[in-house]
Amino acid sequence: MSDSWFKFNISCCVGNGNNIGFWQFKWYGNQTFCDLFPDLYAKEAIKNVKVFERLRGNGLVPLWRWNWSESLSVNEAQQLTELQGLFDGFSLPNNNHDLWRLIPDLNGLFTVKSCYTYLLDLQQVELQDAHVLEAVQRLWKSDVPSKVNVFGWRLLLNRLPTRAALHPHDILTNHHELSCVFCFQQAKDEKHLFFSCPFSKGVWNKVLSWLGTSLQIGVEGRDHFLLFGDLFKMKDKDRVWYLVWLTTAWNIWNLRNKVIFKSKIPDVSSLLETIKLRSW
Incomplete structure (x- = not known):
């Protein structure tokens, strides 16, 4: 299944963060962090790192664990501060599993009918005589x-x-x-x-x-x-x-x-x- 299919048709409901990529998935907000902070993503040592590997803690102050391929510039350090500021008061519900929601379906569940309807909406209509x-x-x-x-x-x-x-x-x-x-x-x-x-x-x-x-x-x-x-x-x-x-x-x-x-x-x-x- 292609990355674009995941990005545009599946949303993430983060639980313990064990199965959701930190940078490449829309798990907090409507954009991926690799798109919001491309400079930081470029210096991420592990591109497909999971959420729980970067963000820990159940209290009001999140605990961060970063791994950069090289030192951050002054501008990049400021971007990192902005990124971390988005999570003030956030904590991972460690007792819950990560969930995936299928966007085309109102209930967020996978059904053949919802996928079929979605594909019909995408297709180019070719009128037949x-x-x-x-x-x-x-x-x-x-x-x-x-x-x-x-x-x-x-x-x-x-x-x-x-x-x-x-x-x-x-x-x-x-x-x-x-x-x-x-x-x-x-x-x-x-x-x-x-x-x-x-x-x-x-x-x-x-x-x-x-x-x-x-x-x-x-x-x-x-x-x-x-x-x-x-x-x-x-x-x-x-x-x-x-x-x-x-x-x-x-x-x-x-x-x-x-x-x-x-x-x-x-x-x-x-x-x-x-x-x-x-x-x-």
Whole structure:
């Protein structure tokens, strides 16, 4: 967990001071002492020193124990006096343990809901058009394993790690590695791999023929997903026919990976049999 997460989302309730850093945590006031007194912090011999190692005593006058890496200047000595003056009348409740409060939650307790709500507040909202939302809503009704559903969700949102998607991030820099693994043509996006590639088209045609139906030419991506389900008028069609769509796309993706990493030779008929088996 990063320091910034601690600083901005967790507050400290100091008890005996055994588990709270003196300089780097907001345990007394709204700022850390390393930010308030950076010159003193620079000369602190032990940067992650705990509160109880620097501040002792239960009475009205705190007892200080400092450890500097070098002598303090006149100005730094004055800063030290100011720091110590902040604690006039303060004493550590030595019988209590240190506590942590999660700021996003009103009760200060960790809950998945509070973290989820906090992350939602931080996220950058990306508006989706109605077709995307409709496709995603239908997707989650499909009776498939969760990993296949997540795969389909990423496919519908164009978030799969295809070669074309990796190239702009300098993960794949060789242009010879950017061609489609099935037809060896330049693949600009996911639509080519799953819908435009002659091999993938052949797979979908075989699947549709197996189901006794057809789909208009040129339909790709989310439209392909939505129209595929609309071809069938039956009870629970969302669970059944989107299952076949997801199974087909999932197996095309798995075959693509096997071609890249295991040098498997793609074959439409063989893939169709795998799709039939896994669908049923």
